[in-house]
Amino acid sequence: MANLTEVQKRLIHEVADLFGIPAGAYNFRADGGLAGRNSTENIDIVSKEDGSGIDIRIKPGTTRESVYIPVALSESGLKDTVHNDFFIGENSDVTIVAGCGIDNCGNRDSEHDGIHRFYVGRNAKVKYVEKHYGSGEGTGRRILNPVTEAYLEDGSSMEMEMVQIKGVDSTDRTTIAELKKNARLVVRERLMTHGEQHAISTYKVVLQEEGGSADIVSRSIARDRSYQKFDACIVGNAPCSGHTECDSIIMDEGTILAVPSLEAHHVDASLLHEAAIGKIAGEQLIKLMTLGLTEQQAEEEIINGFLA
Structure with a gap:
């Protein structure tokens, strides 16, 4: 991490839990340029010819290895x-x-738009972790607009952990997935907004073939005057199972819009959606306050447990 400033090192620690160079494959990007890269025998990272990003190729049968980007x-x-x-x-x-x-410590907006496409081979398993974080005292906004596309072959599975807890002024996340026979997708989203922040999460998952399954769960908290929208659609084109759930806490003058939807195109498509929005229960606060916590401390404990 010698090519990174102390601020950039701190940011990478926040989003990737790294204090130094990781073992194995990695690609560090800082302020629009390459800041470090390593490939391994089984994982090859190369720049695209047009300079727009990278290709990561993982050999068949590779197990117990990680990639940090x-x-x-x-x-x-x-x-x-x-x-x-x-x-x-x-x-x-x-x-x-x-x-x-x-x-962002300046007065101009800073923005990162990452478009990631995953082509998951037969019977492969992938755990994907994506965290967003913002800091800085400037008036310029911190903007993140990620796009994730996942194409899962027969018998493969992918687990996505999407986290945004602090400091991002505007985000518009789009996730698209197509699953073949007996493929499985699990998504766990954790989100908290505050101030005037806006966050939109859109999911479109198509279960194309028999035995496909998807489980998409979002937990979120909207504080102050922030705005959130959760828009999740699962499409069943074959005998399959799908579940989408939005569980949200609203505080202060926040706004939350939940738009779960299901499309069944086969008689044996089993699809379910759930959505719940509410405030912190008074009895939860009272119970913690009887243990010696202040109301603010009790709120924070409830929030931390909800997003854990």
Whole structure:
């Protein structure tokens, strides 16, 4: 991490839990440029010929290996866009850690738009972690607009952990997935907005073939005057199972819009959606306050437990 400033190192720690160079494959991007890269025998990372991003190729049968591709922006007014493609070989079992941190101390907006496409081979397993974080005292906004596309072959599975807890002024997340026979997708989203922040999460998952399954769950908290929209659609084109759930806490003058939807095109498509929005229960606060916590401390404990 010698090519990174102290601010950029802090941002990468926030989004990827790294204090130094990780073992294995990695690609660090900082302020629009390459800041470090390493490939391994089984995982090859190369720049696209047009310079728009990277290709990550994972050999069939690769197991117990990880890829880190965090991004740090510390320059006010910078707009950074990358297109990254992942080719995960058959029977692999890998973890991919992405995410972006923006520190904006200026008066111009800083933005990162990451477009990630995953091609998951037969019977492969992928855990994908994407965290967003913002900091800085400037008046310029911190903007993140990620797009994730996942194409799962027969018997493959993908688990996505999407986290945004602090400091991002505007985000518009789009996730698209297509699943073949007996493929499985699990998404766990955790989101908190505050101030005047806006966050939109859109999911479109198509279960194309028999035995496909999807489970999409979002937990979110809207504080102050922030706005959230959760728009999730599962389409069943074959005998399959799908579930989408939005569980949200609204506080202060926040706004939350939940738009779960289902489309069944086969008599044996079993699809379910749930949505719940409400405030923190008074009895929860009272119970914690009887243990010696202040009302504010009790609120924070409830919030931390809800988003855990």
